[in-house]
Amino acid sequence: MTKLTSELLRPVVPAAALDEAALLRYLVANVPGFPGPAPALSLTQFGHGQSNPTYCIHASAPGGGQPRRYVLRKKPPGAILQSAHAVEREYQVLKALGDHTDVPVPKVYCLCTDASVIGTPFYIMEYLEGIIYPDSALPGVTPSKRRAIYLSTAKTLAAIHKVDINAIGLQKYGRRDNYCKRQVERWERQYLASTGEGKPARYQRMLDLARWLKEHVPEEDSSPGPGTGLVHGDYRPDNLVFHPTEDRVIGVIDWELSTLGNQMCDVAYSCLPYIIDAAPSARTSYGGFQDTGIPDGIPQLEEYLSIYCSFAARPWPAANWKFYIAFSLFRGASIYAGVYHRWTMGNASGGERAKFAGRVANAMIDCAWDFINRVNVLQELPSKGSQVLGASWQEFHREEESSTSEKNQGKFVPSEKVMQLRKKLIKFIEDHIYPMEAEFYKHAQSTSRWTIHPEEENLKALAKKEGLWNLFIPLDSAARARKLLFEDHSQISLGSSNNLLLGAGLTNLEYGYLCEIMGRSVWAPQIFNCGAPDTGNMEVLLRYGTKEQQKQWLVPLLEGTIRSGFAMTEPQVASSDATNIECSISRQGDFYVINGRKWWTSGAMDPRCKILILMGKTDFSAPKHKQQSMILVDINTPGVQIKRPLLVFGFDDAPHGHAEITFENVRVPVTNILLGEGRGFEIAQGRLGPGRLHHCMRLVGAAERGMNLMVERALNRTAFGKRIAQHGSFLSDLAKCRIELEQARLLVLEAADQLDRHGNKKARGILAMAKVAAPNMALKVLDMAMQVHGAAGVSSDTVLSHLWATARTLRIADGPDEVHLGTIAKLELRRARL
Numbered sequence: 001m002t003k004l005t006s007e008l009l010r011p012v013v014p015a016a017a018l019d020e021a022a023l024l025r026y027l028v029a030n031v032p033g034f035p036g037p038a039p040a041l042s043l044t045q046f047g048h049g050q051s052n053p054t055y056c057i058h059a060s061a062p063g064g065g066q067p068r069r070y071v072l073r074k075k076p077p078g079a080i081l082q083s084a085h086a087v088e089r090e091y092q093v094l095k096a097l098g099d100h101t102d103v104p105v106p107k108v109y110c111l112c113t114d115a116s117v118i119g120t121p122f123y124i125m126e127y128l129e130g131i132i133y134p135d136s137a138l139p140g141v142t143p144s145k146r147r148a149i150y151l152s153t154a155k156t157l158a159a160i161h162k163v164d165i166n167a168i169g170l171q172k173y174g175r176r177d178n179y180c181k182r183q184v185e186r187w188e189r190q191y192l193a194s195t196g197e198g199k200p201a202r203y204q205r206m207l208d209l210a211r212w213l214k215e216h217v218p219e220e221d222s223s224p225g226p227g228t229g230l231v232h233g234d235y236r237p238d239n240l241v242f243h244p245t246e247d248r249v250i251g252v253i254d255w256e257l258s259t260l261g262n263q264m265c266d267v268a269y270s271c272l273p274y275i276i277d278a279a280p281s282a283r284t285s286y287g288g289f290q291d292t293g294i295p296d297g298i299p300q301l302e303e304y305l306s307i308y309c310s311f312a313a314r315p316w317p318a319a320n321w322k323f324y325i326a327f328s329l330f331r332g333a334s335i336y337a338g339v340y341h342r343w344t345m346g347n348a349s350g351g352e353r354a355k356f357a358g359r360v361a362n363a364m365i366d367c368a369w370d371f372i373n374r375v376n377v378l379q380e381l382p383s384k385g386s387q388v389l390g391a392s393w394q395e396f397h398r399e400e401e402s403s404t405s406e407k408n409q410g411k412f413v414p415s416e417k418v419m420q421l422r423k424k425l426i427k428f429i430e431d432h433i434y435p436m437e438a439e440f441y442k443h444a445q446s447t448s449r450w451t452i453h454p455e456e457e458n459l460k461a462l463a464k465k466e467g468l469w470n471l472f473i474p475l476d477s478a479a480r481a482r483k484l485l486f487e488d489h490s491q492i493s494l495g496s497s498n499n500l501l502l503g504a505g506l507t508n509l510e511y512g513y514l515c516e517i518m519g520r521s522v523w524a525p526q527i528f529n530c531g532a533p534d535t536g537n538m539e540v541l542l543r544y545g546t547k548e549q550q551k552q553w554l555v556p557l558l559e560g561t562i563r564s565g566f567a568m569t570e571p572q573v574a575s576s577d578a579t580n581i582e583c584s585i586s587r588q589g590d591f592y593v594i595n596g597r598k599w600w601t602s603g604a605m606d607p608r609c610k611i612l613i614l615m616g617k618t619d620f621s622a623p624k625h626k627q628q629s630m631i632l633v634d635i636n637t638p639g640v641q642i643k644r645p646l647l648v649f650g651f652d653d654a655p656h657g658h659a660e661i662t663f664e665n666v667r668v669p670v671t672n673i674l675l676g677e678g679r680g681f682e683i684a685q686g687r688l689g690p691g692r693l694h695h696c697m698r699l700v701g702a703a704e705r706g707m708n709l710m711v712e713r714a715l716n717r718t719a720f721g722k723r724i725a726q727h728g729s730f731l732s733d734l735a736k737c738r739i740e741l742e743q744a745r746l747l748v749l750e751a752a753d754q755l756d757r758h759g760n761k762k763a764r765g766i767l768a769m770a771k772v773a774a775p776n777m778a779l780k781v782l783d784m785a786m787q788v789h790g791a792a793g794v795s796s797d798t799v800l801s802h803l804w805a806t807a808r809t810l811r812i813a814d815g816p817d818e819v820h821l822g823t824i825a826k827l828e829l830r831r832a833r834l
């Protein structure tokens with residue numbers, strides 16, 4: 001169940017009606033930009049939440065036009081507990097955060113402390129249209145989205161906790177020391193005030209719990225040191241507004257309980273869904289995820305915590321976890337007891353649900369005692385393991401990366417420019433691509449599979465805007481195209497808002513550090529316009545295309561408005577030996593006529609595919625390596641027929657696909673020949689060198705993703721009384737995977753470096769080594785990752801099986817292993833003879 005902010009609005013109940021005329025006068029005078037001079041005003045009320053009544057103001061200017069919306073938040077009417085419902089403090093913290101930090105909060109406009117206007121103080125803030133998830137189990141949300149929502153929740157909490165309170169003027173917002181001690185006393189007092197004679201019944205176990213907490217306050221609570229600072233105080237899903245389409249928090253709301261203090265209380269409170277389902281309802285059972293099972297996609301508690309710890313740079317909280325959870329339950333119980341008390345007096349703002357709040361309060365108290373009596377509440381990790389968890393696996397590697405680059409020495413140390421691009425890429429993939437993977441898969445399995453998911457084009461536009469576009473283009477190829485296309489000052493417009501169509505001026509080695517990142521998701525490369533076979537085809541056009549060919553086909557490929565295919569392989573001949581190719585290209589006047597059958601033309605099923613580079617024979621009687629030519633074929637030329645999509649272990653890789661295609665008397669202009677008749681092999685060498693290496697780079701990235709998923713799984717899954725990560729066999733397999741991965745990565749980087757320094761021909765030995773090593777390594781790592789995932793690993797519920805299937809094809813595609821091994825062996829023997 002998800003709710004748009006607007007869906008939470010209800011008509012204002014008579015008891016909550018405000019003096020609209022007085023309010024309007026105040027708004028016109030005090031809210032900058034409020035529609036004036038005499039706007040029409042209407043009010044609705046937010047139906048969720050149990051604390052300060054919150055209204056939506058709809059204001060339209062007299063002449064009509066789009067009404068503007070604002071949010072008004074006020075103290076509840078009637079007698080209220082001292083220090084509760086302090087809207088003035090909410091306003092103060094929202095203003096400080098909004099003005100000085102990146103913490104997502106609604107903008108505040110004004111604070112009215114004059115109770116004569118509408119009966120109580122209130123403030124006005126921005127209306128955020130977004131999604132609120134009232135149920136922590138996120139029913140009706142896809143698993144990948146659930147995961148993204150939880151990760152964003154953890155990261156946003158970390159962002160709040162990292163705020164420098166001195167820098168934003170909140171140093172006097174509360175005391176940082178002895179927070180828990182003071183809180184236990186405060187909430188005990190509130191509980192006593194909400195229960196007892198003439199009020200709802202008091203539960204003795206709550207008073208016992210208060211005593212236990214006072215006796216177990218952690219040592220760290222007594223000083224204002226690390227781990228203290230801004231505390232939200234009620235950090236849970238329904239106080240977060242998410243972006244309508246992206247899974248990120250756009251507004252943290254309800255700061256009523258915020259103060260300075262011990263931030264681990266916020267963390268534990270945000271973890272309560274794992275312990276208890278505290279939503280007030282008529283239920284009698286309140287088990288959290290750890291009792292009822294974690295909904296698919298929601299990370300394990302340890303992972304959620306590790307993300308928080310890594311982003312907030314906080315140590316693993318196992319030592320005092322029992323206290324913090326028990327405290328959160330205690331505080332929750334006191335809050336609910338207050339809500340229930342207000343309901344019995346008829347002034348709870350949360351409507352009918354408040355009548356169940358008393359029941360939930362008692363369930364929280366019982367749950368706290370059950371938790372206290374448990375032997376193990378959070379995995380005590382050995383110091384090294386907890387370091388990894390505390391920094392999260394990805395962060396751990398990121399830290400390693402940045403410390404390496406800081407030293408700025410050694411052969412494979414990326415430059416600052418590359419590191420910046422790499423960071424940007426990682427962020428882009430984590431923020432925009434991982435969260436869409438499940439959706440892309442769903443689309444690729446639906447009846448619309450051969451169409452493009454609209455979000456793919458949106459993400460391409462975003463990637464281009466961020467300068468993450470065509471990064472694969474090597475310096476020398478870019479230089480040639482730039483010269484050809486622009487030197488004569490012709491009016492060729494690249495038609496793009498940025499000038500990055502010819503890449504970022506990177507060497508193959510530099511691109512290696514980036515291409516690897518793209519390999520982590522099968523959907524990523526094309527979003528950065530760096531997917532095969534387009535990159536190889538663009539490379540051919542960049543290096544060998546005439547000016548006219550570049551204008552017609554290269555420019556739209558660079559723009560990403562069309563896609564392309566490479567048609568070499570034929571079903572009837574062993575195509576690993578390209579001299580076998582039989583497709584004929586015969587000249588007839590101003591045309592070439594093509595006849596033949598191709599298969600495995602990747603990308604040709606894509607509706608955006610407009611151009612094929614076809615390899616065939618122009619002269620069957622020429623010397624063996626001079627018979628072949630490459631020619632451009634518009635896919636819509638009469639005689640080109642797509643016969644069927646081929647499947648790779650059942651994956652058809654829609655919407656790009658791998659096509660079987662027939663060519664029957666296909667006539668293309670002679671100007672479509674590339675470089676000249678008989679020069680196909682020459683081009684193939686130029687195309688396949690970098691292209692092959694890109695596959696290897698991506699395979700390193702795919703393996704790294706496999707490692708990542710494998711480690712996360714092993715840390716979170718228990719078998720035979722231990723985490724999988726604690727079983728000896730796993731540890732040695734994991735270590736071996738890491739060794740193989742690093743070996744392959746170094747080989748790939750070395751090949752890229754040699755390609756840059758010596759060119760294709762001289763680097764062919766090391767290129768062949770990388771081409772054999774990378775897929776075999778990736779297969780081993782991904783296989784191990786699948787093994788650790790058990791049945792889930794071979795299903796389509798994780799990305800592993802698809803990554804594995806793709807890696808397996810690369811022991812064949814772009815030349816089978818045996819051919820590359822032959823190249824390596826020949827060079828070895830030749831060296832021995834010298």
Ligand SMILES: Cc1cc2nc3c(=O)[nH]c(=O)nc-3n(C[C@H](O)[C@H](O)[C@H](O)COP(=O)(O)OP(=O)(O)OC[C@H]3O[C@@H](n4cnc5c(N)ncnc54)[C@H](O)[C@@H]3O)c2cc1C
Nearest residue numbers: 566567568569574575576600601602809813814815816818
């Ligand atoms: C997913 C995928 C995508 C592809 N995309 C494209 C594409 O876009 N365009 C395109 O043109 N092609 C593409 N291909 C085809 C691919 O390039 C060929 O499959 C590959 O070149 C091998 O050719 P073949 O299938 O005819 O195998 P064959 O040449 O028949 O070889 C079969 C086997 O024979 C053995 N063998 C071959 N040579 C030797 C040797 N010298 N020594 C010892 N053993 C040997 C190897 O075990 C080899 O696997 C793709 C293939 C796949 C699986």
